[in-house]
Amino acid sequence: MAVPTNIKTLLAGNAVEWARIEFKETWDAEASLKTICAFANDIDNWGGGYLVIGVEEKDGRPVHPLKGIPADKIDDYLKDMLNKCKRIQPEYLPIVEVVDYQDKKFIVVWAPGGYLRPYSSPKSMAREEKERICYIRKMSSPIMPSEEEKRDLYNLANNVPFDDRINHEADIVDLNLTLIQAYLKEVESSLYEESKHMEFVDLCRSMNIVNTLPEYTKPKNVGLMFFSLEPDRFFPYAQIDVVQFPEDLGGNQIIEKTFKGPLHQQLREALQYIRNSVIQEQVIKFPDRAEAERFFNYPYAAIEESLCNAIYHKGYDVREPIEVRILPDRIEIVSHPGADRSISEEGLRTYQVFNRRYRNRCIGDFLKEMHLTEGRNTGFRKILNALERNGSPAPIFETDPERLSFCTTIFIHPQFLSPNGTKDGTKSGTKKATPNRRTERVQLVLSTIQEDPRVTVRVLAEDLGISKNTILRILKELQENGTIKREGSSRKGRWVVL
Structure with missing residues (x-):
């Protein structure tokens, strides 16, 4: 039985993080069983990991030239591996494959995260050993869990x-x-x-x-x-809706396109559609030098990473599509639910986000194998780098207080805007539209709550043609700077303009 990747990919460490791969020169029953047990427990929801036998390692990386396993030892290793893995409780057997690579033989052990965790294995291979430990994986080593990590592991057992x-x-x-x-x-x-x-x-x-x-x-x-x-x-609404608003949210013209089918196919088709129908390149030539200045209204790499992240982190038990809203001056990518509560709103504002407990570990594995995402907390940085290289404004990442949705806003390159802040495709406009639009929206929100202090966020969004996430962000900033305050509950309370 084969594993769903290849040894060349594992040795390169491109699609699978090094922390999820362990190399052993020979089959070491005691050490290897701890590794398999730790991968099976998968405390960080990485998707388990791989043990490659026949490879010498140094600092967690393979040492070349590769040594391989003598052919006469393969059968003994496999038999002993089967016997030792039966000592894991509850019952757990990894998927094992003998592979030929560079005229040598290797054993690749795939230990995906199990759904009967926590798993335990003996502390040692001694026959009289009775102590069992639920090993977990931290950094690149199997370790004994702390009391807090034990509680965490048992909690995860009830949350497949x-x-x-x-x-x-x-x-x-x-x-x-x-x-x-x-x-x-x-x-x-x-x-x-x-x-x-x-x-x-x-x-x-x-x-x-x-x-x-x-x-x-x-x-x-x-x-x-x-x-x-x-x-x-x-999975109803497991789809991507690309909605264009050429006249902004308050306009009459709407262009909709829906992408369904297998996740990786709909992702690629939606990205191709955006590349062909939305993304534009502008070239400015200068009389005093040969090099022209080139930039895009939206860098494709930023859109690709944002939409891949939405596919990766969406809750597929929530009956809401991923929505890509294309407006005259920005693109908003909205998915449900919101960010994990371990990610603070301050972290989103400052782009300082670290989260290793992924919502969809198996989806992430398939996307990583196809090089559609990395899953190493690099998503925000890749988006920021792509925008910076293109000369585009910084993005906005936001989630609502109830963590019901997540929105990534990518603004158009300023030179695709006219001086009054509207999209016109000219080459000379250099004024950013975002500050003007923001001031206008803040004034609209203030005027509305003055007229109706009991207005809800939902009604504000519908009446003003502004996304709910943007309304929540404006209200929070107005409260923080002392312009307004909230009296009473979220349902029966009212807004007070100070």
Whole structure:
């Protein structure tokens, strides 16, 4: 049985973080069992990890030339591995593959995060050893958890990520072989060749997209999201809506385009649509030098990363689409729910965000294999860098207090705006529209709450044609600078202009 990636990718560390890969020169039962147990517990929801045997390591990286495993030792290693893995409780067996690479043999062990965690293994391989430990992975090592981490691990046991859950409403026939094989071929997995002659259910188990009970085989949600022709049958509104407002939110003209299908396909199709119909390049030539100045209204890299992040972090149990709103001076990418509560609003404002507990660990694994995302807290930095290189204004990342939605706002390059702050495609406009529009919106909000102190955020958004996230941000800033205050509850209270 093969793993759904290839050893070349693992040795390069491009699609899988180094912290999720461990190299062993030989099979060391005691040390390796702790590693497998830690990957299975997956305390940070990384998606488990890989153990590559036959590779010497230094500082967590493979040492070249690769040593490999003598052919006469392979069978002994596999038998001992099976016997030792049976000592993990509850029952857990990783997926193991013997691979040939550079004329040498290696054993690749894939230990995905299990859904019966916490798992424990013996402290030592001594026959009389009775102490068991729920090892976890921190940095690049398996360690004994602290008391707080033990509580965290038990809490996680009751909270299997949605994408890793079994879907009891679907059947294995809802998974499409052609889609699976196309994915395996794209990521250059050795499983691709095996998929041509192996049983379909065995292929799905190798991909970890079905459960492992032989008497009750059902797809996991992540399998349906990527390898079902119609994922929206099982996850209503698992789609991307691209909505253009040429006359801004208050205008009469709206252009809508909806993208459905497997997650990676709808993501690529939506990005291609935006690239073709929205993104424009402007070239300014100068009489005193040969080099022209080139820039885009929106850098594609920033849009790509923002939309990939929305796919990665969306809650697929929430019946709301990902919405890309294209307005004359900005693009807003909205997904549901909002950011994890470990991410503060101050962190979003200052772009200082660190979060290793991902909402969709399995979705992230598939996206990383296709190089659509990295999942290493690099998303914000990539967006900022792309905008800075293009000369674009800084973005805004915001979530509402209830963490119901998340919005990324990317502003148009200032030279695509006329001096009065409207999009006209001229080459000479250099005045940024954002401050003027912001002042206008603040005044509109203030005027409205003066006329109706009991107006709600929802009504403000609908009446003024401004997004709910923007209304919440304006109200918060007005309260912080002492312009307004709130009296009473959020439902029955009222606004007071000071």
